[in-house]
Amino acid sequence: MNSKIVTDIVTQDENRIVEKKDLKKVFLRSIPMEFTWNYERQMHLGYCYALLPVLKKLYRGKDLADAMTRHMEFYNTTPHIITFPLGISAAQEEKCVEDPEHADKTTVSTVKTAMMGPIAGIGDSFFWGTLRILATGIGTSLALQGNILGPILYLLVFNVPHFILRYMGTFLGYNLGTSFLSKLEASGSMQLLTYGASIIGLMVAGSMTAEMVYMTLNIPVGIGETATDLQTILDGILPGIMPLALFGLVYWLLKKGVKPLPLTFILMGVGILGAAFGFLA
Amino acid sequence: MVVIQTLLIALLTLAARCHTMFGTSLINRPIVLGALTGLIVGDLQQGIIMGGTLELAFVGAVSIGAYIPPDMVSGTILGTAFAIAAGAGPETALALSYPIAAAYQAVSTLGTPLGLWLMHKCDRYAEEGDVKKFERGYWITGFVPKLIFLPIIPLAFYFGSDAVVSLLNRMPAFIQTGINIAGGLIPALGFAMLAQMIMNKKVVVFFFLGYFTVQYLGIATTGVAIFAVILAVVLVQIEQRLSARSNSQNAKDGGELDEF
Structure with a gap:
């Protein structure tokens, strides 16, 4: 794909609040996306940090604070093409300011959440599965002969396509966001988008919860021949019941107004106590 | 040396x-x-x-x-x-x-607890809309757990x-x-914090659909995402037809929508 085509649409329309230089900043600030990766919300800080140049331009005061908080939610996808959802979010936030009557701010969250899974699916298999393995094949075969080109080619084979795609993703995402969203708005289908995106978003969030939340009880039940353990029994009733119960409990506590920080440390404490007394595995 | x-x-x-x-x-x-x-x-x-x-x-x-x-x-x-x-x-x-x-x-x-503590400080800076403190907090959260x-x-x-x-x-x-x-x-x-943001009564079942698809069928998130897109397209089309029927005058305009 020619990068001219990708960046053209932005430059055509001079009335936009978000300019090309802002999107370039988003690209640069997307580079340390995983620098603050954590167990709790993974890439959330990086996402907010990368989008800040756009948010700063669009909002002031309380609105800026709200926008920043909005982008501090859980996010995780392939870091190398994170600019694609970032571009779409930038376009949506811009729309919220240009056309506050029709824009729905929760759509920003649902759309970006809906994209986590599909992007990670394609991205992880392309970057980790294909490109890295290609780089490893070329790099190690030279390195094992003591050739300095081994490590050098290893980095180039991976990072040249990586940075090109990362750069283009910003504009591709933004253009898709603006053109797609204005088309939807014209047809009066914004509500349908929100509906469709929240279906995808919640299914992806549900499946990621099932994949990433682990809780295994280590409590023996019964003695002798019939001895088993509680986890096996629970799994027989409903697989994954413990992680789901934990999710439900945390959700309920948040609704009750318990702050996230104490919850983090309670969960950490439960993990350490569980290991110390052996009731969790 | x-x-x-x-x-x-x-x-x-x-x-x-x-x-x-x-x-x-x-x-x-x-x-x-x-x-x-x-x-x-x-x-x-x-x-x-x-x-x-x-x-x-x-x-x-x-x-x-x-x-x-x-x-x-x-x-x-x-x-x-x-x-x-x-x-x-x-x-x-x-x-x-x-x-x-x-x-x-x-x-x-x-280093994990330290990083989590620092990261939650950034939540506060975001709530205050304080860009300077937020950006400083961002770099501290990144560096400190690695430096110690x-x-x-x-x-x-x-x-x-x-x-x-x-x-x-x-x-x-x-x-x-x-x-x-x-x-x-x-x-x-x-995930609970994310769910609070995007969950509502109309769509809450899809969270459970995603969850149990993984638990029972062992499909990875990519697979679930593909089914989710298909399901969303189908349901949006149904929704569209229903709303078109309810105001049949506008029925012909809303027909062409390509869901991503």
Whole structure:
């Protein structure tokens, strides 16, 4: 794909609040996306940090604070093409300011959440599965002969396509966001988008919860021949019941107004106590 | 000479620890670190060969999703440096790297609570809309948990591996196990916060659909995402037809919508 085509649409329309230089900043600030990766919300800080140049331009005061908080939610996808959802979010936030009557701010969250899974699916298999393995094949075969080109080619084979795609993703995402969203708005289908995106978003969030939340009880039940353990029994009733119960409990506590920080440390404490007394595995 | 080498090893460790700052660009991989370690200790050629050997050994060690791989950074730097110092081959580097990587990983999990605490401070700066404090908090959250363990590798290089590995192994095992278990629990909080943002009565069932699709059918998120897109397209079309029927005058306008 020619990068001219990708960046053209932005430059055509001079009335936009978000300019090309802002999107370039988003690209640069997307580079340390995983620098603050954590167990709790993974890439959330990086996402907010990368989008800040756009948010700063669009909002002031309380609105800026709200926008920043909005982008501090859980996010995780392939870091190398994170600019694609970032571009779409930038376009949506811009729309919220240009056309506050029709824009729905929760759509920003649902759309970006809906994209986590599909992007990670394609991205992880392309970057980790294909490109890295290609780089490893070329790099190690030279390195094992003591050739300095081994490590050098290893980095180039991976990072040249990586940075090109990362750069283009910003504009591709933004253009898709603006053109797609204005088309939807014209047809009066914004509500349908929100509906469709929240279906995808919640299914992806549900499946990621099932994949990433682990809780295994280590409590023996019964003695002798019939001895088993509680986890096996629970799994027989409903697989994954413990992680789901934990999710439900945390959700309920948040609704009750318990702050996230104490919850983090309670969960950490439960993990350490569980290991110390052996009731969790 | 050893002091200069130790300082250079410290710099190399810092760069490798902060690889995520450079776009997750694989500069922390054994094939790169092995060559640079070789350069520092004075045998580039051996370093490249050892790096290549270790790269193949650690090829499966990538962080996808929430999986945290063994610490190949300490394993590669120290394994390569000691093997070259001993005049041994790549097999020695490989054999040395594993216990170091395991011992280091155990200790580095202790940085997790610190990182989480720092990160929650940024939540407050965001709520206040304070861009300056937020950006400063962002870099502190990134650097501090990495910096506190930075001296371990250079010290191990300076004093030799045995002394350091035995010291690292003194940490009670349940703490490391506990933090690893907590690593499975804490994402529940992240997803609960996300769900609060996007969940409403109309669509709440789809969360459970996604959850149990994975639990019962063992499909990965990619697969679920594909089905989710199909389902969303179908349901949006149904919704569209229903709303078109309810105001049949406008029925012809709303017909063409391409869902992504």
